[in-house]
Amino acid sequence: MKIDPNKCVACGNCIPVCPMGAIAIDPAIGRASIDPDECVECFACFRGMSKEHLSSAMVRTIRTVARLFRFRFDPEPDICPTDAIVPEDLTWPRVVRRAFSDPQVPHESTGIHGRGTAEVKTNDVTERIKKGDAGFVIEFGRPGVGARFRDIQRVTHALADLGVEFEEQNPVTSLMTDVSRGSLREEILDEKILSAIVEIKTSLQQVPAVLREIRTIAREVDTVISVGVSTRCDERGNEVLREILQREGYPTYRGKTNLGFGRVTARHPQTIAK
Ligand code: SF4
Ligand code: SF4
Numbered sequence: 001m002k003i004d005p006n007k008c009v010a011c012g013n014c015i016p017v018c019p020m021g022a023i024a025i026d027p028a029i030g031r032a033s034i035d036p037d038e039c040v041e042c043f044a045c046f047r048g049m050s051k052e053h054l055s056s057a058m059v060r061t062i063r064t065v066a067r068l069f070r071f072r073f074d075p076e077p078d079i080c081p082t083d084a085i086v087p088e089d090l091t092w093p094r095v096v097r098r099a100f101s102d103p104q105v106p107h108e109s110t111g112i113h114g115r116g117t118a119e120v121k122t123n124d125v126t127e128r129i130k131k132g133d134a135g136f137v138i139e140f141g142r143p144g145v146g147a148r149f150r151d152i153q154r155v156t157h158a159l160a161d162l163g164v165e166f167e168e169q170n171p172v173t174s175l176m177t178d179v180s181r182g183s184l185r186e187e188i189l190d191e192k193i194l195s196a197i198v199e200i201k202t203s204l205q206q207v208p209a210v211l212r213e214i215r216t217i218a219r220e221v222d223t224v225i226s227v228g229v230s231t232r233c234d235e236r237g238n239e240v241l242r243e244i245l246q247r248e249g250y251p252t253y254r255g256k257t258n259l260g261f262g263r264v265t266a267r268h269p270q271t272i273a274k
Helices: 045-048 055-068 094-103 121-128 149-161 204-218 240-246 270-273
Strands: 021-027 033-034 133-140 176-178 198-203 225-230
Touching: 133 204, 149 198, 149 204, 149 270, 198 204, 204 225, 204 240, 225 240
Parallel strands: none
Antiparallel strands: 021 033, 133 198, 133 225
């Protein structure tokens, strides 16, 4: 994203709209500008503000005259008065920023919609997480913080060393050059995004090791990491995972229970044979 210096009248309206704090007014030139390294191409500034098409020369003149009479002329707070915010044509690798930051576009770089898959929400029909498995969603970044792929790769490398299985349909997995090592494409490593989700599957026995590894790396990376872990209840509805998490010192809350109301369309082959 760019701000056209010929149009911008430095009203400052776009500054609070940016979730990354990437817009600032340079008092030396009296224009707003965007830090390209911090901008994650979320398009919030371009899409979130109404636009007027006032002449920038006219606005500057009115403001100068207004100052003489000791009052201010400011546009309404949700408006860019001169339509100065301009999207750029994004090329590889910068295009991944938008794919992971603008919720209104599909993943142009990966061909996958959304930040992750339906994960456990549909597990009652997909049986992706089987008995004895644990499914993890590991989220990197937040508005105001963001994440770089280099930090995400630190975690994916460590997870690969633990022998976890990366979800094939996940956008981060699709950017890997070597899934067995958790290596991402070299050219995207310095790209910054609003947030990304890594999805993995492993055994219940591995849950403590995975949590400890993520906890260690989370202290060293320049982002925030949130972890969700899920499993199937046993036949009596007992939550095996709860005991494991409590042993590791994590308080647990049952966030979601899927009751299997879905139509079964993807039975496991062995189940069909029976
Ligand atoms: S809202 Fe428009 S005119 Fe105002 S500072 Fe931002 S880019 Fe410049
Ligand atoms: S595209 Fe998003 S991150 Fe970039 S300047 Fe606009 S609001 Fe900020």
